[in-house]
Amino acid sequence: MVSNTVGGMATSGVFNVTIQSTSAPVVLQPPTNVNVFLYTGGTIINERVTYSSFYPVTVQWLSNNIVLSGQTLSNLTLGFTSLQDFNLSVALSNQVGVTTSAVARISITYGPGTRDTNFVSTNTISGSVTTLAALPNGGVLAGGTFTAWGASNRNYLVEMATNGAVTPWLAHTNGLNGQVNKIQRLADGKILVGGNFNNLGTTLHYGGLLRLNADGSLDETFQAGSPNASRYIDHNVTTFAIRPSDGAIAVAGTFTNVAGQLQRALALLDSNGVFQTSFRPSLSNSVFQTYPFGLQTLAFQADGKLLVGGNFGMVGSVGRTNLARLNSDGSLDTAFNVVTIGSGVGVSSLVVQPDGAICLAGSFYAIAAPAAATIVTRNYFARVRADGTLDAVTLPPVNLGGVLARQPGGNLLYGGTGFQRLLTNDTVDPFWPGNGFGTPSGGAVVAMDFAPDGSLWIGGTFNSVGGNSQWRVARLSMDSPAPLVAPSLGQIIFSAGNFRFRLPTTAQRSYRVEFKNALTDPTWQTQQSFTGDGNDRDVTVTLPGNTPRAFFRIAAD
Template sequence: DTTIGPPGIIKQPVGQSVDPGQTVTFRITAVGAAPLTYQWLKDGTPLAAATAASLTLTNVQGPNSGNYQVVVSNPLGSVTSAVAVLTVNVPTNTTVDSFNPQVIGSVNSLALQADGKIVVGGSFTALEGSGRDSLGRLNLDGSLDPTFNPAVGGTFPSGVSALAVQTDGKILIGGSFALGGQTRYNIGRLNTDGSLDNVFSPTVAGGNSPIVHSLVTQTDDKILVAGVFTALNAQARTNIGRLNADGQVDTGFNVAVNGPIDSLTLQEDGKILIGGSFTTLGGQTRKYIARLNADVSLDVAFNPGASDANNFPPPIPGVHALALQADKEISGDSMPTERWTPRSIQESMMPLTSQTLLLCLYKPMAKS
């Protein structure tokens, strides 16, 4: 009879090796006369509030590594379990990258080229010690690319607020400027050498301060454009629209939204994630975040909503940045973020296949 006598352990805890941020649970199965009590130990020291038959550690980090045991007791005696070793695989390479370019002003957007060079956009007057008017390019090691110096004009501090690199290497730019001595209203395109693409000349206009916050290229070379505006290339579009590769408006893309859009992200399945300071999109209530299907219809199954809490500074409620990750859990580290595991994404929204969604509820400098 296993319900009498001193305690015994018939199933020992099992050691584990995990990556930082994961959840670990140690379990045992004990028998003996009731009542059985439990006290878990780490490296021989009792753990506070660890008095159940299982021990769960969340968001484990390097200091959680160690030897775990549990002491099971009843009025007739006690027994100590075998040691279960927890190994947290903390990366050993903690060398600080030497990449440290200098800028006078602010950086609003970055774009990575296929050759590893980095296009930098913002409101600045110098990059790596050389004069650059809101746009420049860095080599992989952070040194300035002296061959890339487009003539960007405009009223400081508007400058460049969004960047995207096309599959052909051409560079899309959003902001408020004139490029190459020719007027470009808030959007333009450069050739790979920094010269102006004269074929591409759409306009973004409307309101007191029209601006492009985000540019995304699709696999069919169409260009998603979002920000604050009422017209795209002289066609009525409120804060979001789509251009064909030649800069003409895609007449099949016309989505109604009642507030600014700060960020766009394209999923592998062609669906479009939208973040901003809106409360309705596509005629339906959507608080700060929404998703369009590839056919531009609203994804009615995707409606997580976002909280006004922890928006700081400035106090502008909304989802101001979106990113897709391939890992299994979202962590915002010290940033105020919404967190979902894949299971809760699946239950409260729609599964994003192998991808997960990061919602940063803060106002970043980079908007594209």
């Protein structure tokens, strides 16, 4: 605008004035720290940087301050196959100067289902692995049909360290003299062993069930492992299950006598191995002893009822096809009738979810649940509700037979000649590596157990995992659940003889409040159980009976 003394004024047009920047690029959003899983085929990360600059900018990404060749865009896609953490940054330069972003830490762990290369098993094993038990020291017990493990003489039972080396455990004996079908580590550290044997080394004990001390010696206090004919089981034990409430043991096999009394195929022992005569299932039909089928899998429900699976057509005089549920006295639960249709081992594995739903695997191709309903296709896996009605969830076919395991946190694993993981939202995990178990030899996963650190032990007939040589036993990395957060003493309220506290929970994780009247008691008893929903839960604990004191703990699966 221009004016003079006469009072005239003129206004020009509007124009922009640009003040040029003299600074280097400014980082607005640097790359971020990430935790990523490494899978067998590698993995990919995506990072981004945003910035401002008056002048054109040259972008260069750096890994551990070393230039990443060809990575010159603001958006970075980087693939890698190495299990090694690294630092990621980006250098931005213009004609004024260079700015380097803050460092982002890229932390890498094995993805769920990938083989832990630190554990190497020998490739000279004389048989297969049928059962596993994880140990608190990071090692594992394996049982099966083998009589040698590499250069070590190990008859049917072997302990391996975290790197796969055979330990001296059981070296003081000649091992067992017959196949091991199932092993389980108990809460007190002892090992329960079932199979087709009758001695440990030179120690005659008879029957197909014994209990070992943590050092591998025979636990002579366990009644069913006694050489006394009035106590032992007279033949092969195929499988067993532990009742969580009191440690009682349901035992299935091809036996006809227990503790000198007629008891075919299925029996109940207390936690010390004493035969429980009050449990009398009607299983006299010989179909329950048809080798190698009969009863193959057992699972207790939270209410104490027992699920039995295998290859059979009758329970006493009542028709039941491959799956039945028994009451606490061994009588048939007539309200539960699920029919599996197929051949071979009809039901080979059972898992009971915290909500009472029952997952079953086997060689079936269809299910009728309840029996009067329409037959529905289900290839080798099905889930039924507690009342026996069929659930809608399905899995891609894995193999004839198979084994199930529920991961802490709720995911379900199904192993066979392939491998699947069913997530808690009932979808199949798309990242789970589901094959590579040595198909030329018909390799399969037939046993699973979770290690204390959350990793997964698998065993079977395989000779490779993910295309890499790995014989009979492998350890797979897993995604661990959130840690169990116990209430502090200041958060526990005592009122009217009850304790109350608030417990943070994880969705789909199962929790138990357990107690002992004395710490010397052999087992923890379950007072209550519930399934987490991701929120805090108010828990009330009551002293049992007239007990003046008790010891409590919180357990989570």
